[in-house]
Amino acid sequence: MNFTKASELLELCNKHNKKIFEIMIERESFLTDMSKEDIIAKMQISLDIMKDSIEKGLTEDIKSMGGLIGGDAKKVMERSKTSRSVCGTLMSRAISRSMAVLEVNASMGKIVAAPTAGASGILPGVIITIGEEFKIEDRELVNGLITASTIGMLISKNATVAGAEGGCQAETGSAAAMAAAAVVELMDGTPKMALDAAAICIKNILGLVCDPIAGLVEVPCESRNAIGAANALISAEMALSGVKSIIPFDEVIDTMYKVGSSLPMELRETALGGLAMTPTGKKLQKQIFDN
Amino acid sequence: MxxxxxxxxxxxxxxxxxxxxxxxxxxxxxxxxxxxxxxxxxxxxxxxxxxxxxxxxxxxxxxxxxxxxxxxxxxxxxxxxxxxxxxxxxxxxxxxxxxxxxxxxxxxxxxxxxxxxxxxxxxxxxxxxxxxxxxxxxxxxxxTGEYTTLIISHIDKPGMVSKVTAVLSEYQINIAFMRVYRHEKGQNAFMIIETDDEINNNLVIKIKDIEYVKKAYLINI
CATH class of the missing domain: 3.30.1330.90 (D-3-phosphoglycerate dehydrogenase; domain 3)
Incomplete structure (x- = not known):
């Protein structure tokens, strides 16, 4: 069994009365000969690495390789516990955890690329926080990660998840779409709702450029992982409420690819445009590489 | 891909x-x-x-x-x-x-x-x-290392491909892709074999034993 479009996936889900993650597990077994149990066990390892990276980012003193980030995730978590949270604590915990993973990544810590290292904070930040809030067991969270990978697979197949090809929309946008679909399935939404949530996510940040200072996965990547987590939660909330994406997922992904291709090279991970070329951005770049 | x-x-x-x-x-x-x-x-x-x-x-x-x-x-x-x-x-x-x-x-x-x-x-x-x-x-x-890859350094002699593939066949290994390269006729050459199945060390040792094979490495990433 295989599928390359969301429309085909939806047909399979409806025909067999299965969730997205169940269809994806069958596809994986078909492609790789791995048993369902082995797939689940392997994904549990990824979930454990995600948890460890959050823990590390929120408890240890982190300094990134380029020296631009470290310690901000803790600040957000601290405020969510001690002050009147503007976003509500669920959102601020998710934001903080996404930032924590990104800080660990930038300091040569261990993470799970999801779908890339530059966007690696969003999925763990969202999934772990939803698990905590609604007391969802690991074995279900693992299913959520498999739902997420289905969305990422469809984007990789029909567009791209690389910032160098499609800009930040392709990285943090894809990660947010993956996380949104996972949340919808974890909260008992339908496959159609999950795909709507993913489509809404991408639409929300269509055209976002990739312009990291000094070309490093630090600034503005960390705050874009935070907004990615928020984007995922917002889109999931809308889809679970019955809000539909007027433009279907497959068409949104095709569009994301076209928009990415039409971005100038300077705004696709080359550090030759956007924030990287601000006076401060240039100064920091010089400082980092002259050292 | x-x-x-x-x-x-x-x-x-x-x-x-x-x-x-x-x-x-x-x-x-x-x-x-x-x-x-x-x-x-x-x-x-x-x-x-x-x-x-x-x-x-x-x-x-x-x-x-x-x-x-x-x-x-x-x-x-x-x-x-x-x-x-x-x-x-x-x-x-x-x-x-x-x-x-x-x-x-x-x-x-x-x-x-x-x-x-x-x-x-x-x-x-x-x-x-x-x-x-x-x-x-x-x-x-x-x-690319995307598949299990066997790299064999050998001398460019007739029959090398058939000797190597005979060993792979004996171990029931399916070849996905295979290419042969050489500096010049009769000189140093390389075989790159990418397989669908895992390869064990015994197979590599057996390939190293073939006459005119200089080295064999297994890349599994």
Missing amino acids: KDYTIFDIVGPNMIGPSSSHTAGACRLGNIAYKIAEKSIKEVTFLLHGSFANTYRGHGTDKALVGGILGFDTDDERIKDSFQIAKAKGINFKFLAEYLGDVHSNTVKIIITKEDNTTVEILGSSIGGGNIVVTEINGLKLEF
């Missing part, structure tokens, strides 16, 4: 910060480590393009040395690879060098082995932690 699996998307598990500049660099180092048969006295890394410009901020240097030590992309010792290599008495250095019309993230790894012979590998990190090796000891070739 293989079809994307679940763990191509949620994965790889890796040491940050960049799949192309860190994880891919580690994989290239690791392949060089295997081709040098784990015997490394000295290494020079010639860094090209984006690797040369941004290697410090991405930890590309630490990842390359980690690879040379045999570390996988998710090994937390990568961060301390310089100290570990020094403790093992391995000398290493990095030089920025233009390597011609190659991918922007390219490195040439020049290894002096413990027996003072040298091995040279040219490879690129092409995104998402994926890599491609394009040259070994000056011989142009190509493999």
Whole structure:
């Protein structure tokens, strides 16, 4: 069994009365000969690495390789516990955890690329926080990660998840779409709702450029992982409420690819445009590489 | 390109910060480590393009040395690879060098082995932690490590392909792709065999026993 479009996936889900993650597990077994149990066990390892990276980012003193980030995730978590949270604590915990993973990544810590290292904070930040809030067991969270990978697979197949090809929309946008679909399935939404949530996510940040200072996965990547987590939660909330994406997922992904291709090279991970070329951005770049 | 699996998307598990500049660099180092048969006295890394410009901020240097030590992309010792290599008495250095019309993230790894012979590998990190090796000891070739890969260095003689494939057939290994390269007729040659199935060490030993086979390495990343 295989599928390359969301429309085909939806047909399979409806025909067999299965969730997205169940269809994806069958596809994986078909492609790789791995048993369902082995797939689940392997994904549990990824979930454990995600948890460890959050823990590390929120408890240890982190300094990134380029020296631009470290310690901000803790600040957000601290405020969510001690002050009147503007976003509500669920959102601020998710934001903080996404930032924590990104800080660990930038300091040569261990993470799970999801779908890339530059966007690696969003999925763990969202999934772990939803698990905590609604007391969802690991074995279900693992299913959520498999739902997420289905969305990422469809984007990789029909567009791209690389910032160098499609800009930040392709990285943090894809990660947010993956996380949104996972949340919808974890909260008992339908496959159609999950795909709507993913489509809404991408639409929300269509055209976002990739312009990291000094070309490093630090600034503005960390705050874009935070907004990615928020984007995922917002889109999931809308889809679970019955809000539909007027433009279907497959068409949104095709569009994301076209928009990415039409971005100038300077705004696709080359550090030759956007924030990287601000006076401060240039100064920091010089400082980092002259050292 | 293989079809994307679940763990191509949620994965790889890796040491940050960049799949192309860190994880891919580690994989290239690791392949060089295997081709040098784990015997490394000295290494020079010639860094090209984006690797040369941004290697410090991405930890590309630490990842390359980690690879040379045999570390996988998710090994937390990568961060301390310089100290570990020094403790093992391995000398290493990095030089920025233009390597011609190659991918922007390219490195040439020049290894002096413990027996003072040298091995040279040219490879690129092409995104998402994926890599491609394009040259070994000056011989142009190509493999990605996406499949289990068997690299055989041999003398260009009639019947070599049939002798090697006979062993693979005996072990019920299905060949996905196979290519043969040589410097000149009757001279040094390489066979690159990418397989669908895992290969065990007994098979590699058996291939090494074939007349005119000089070396055989298994790349499994």
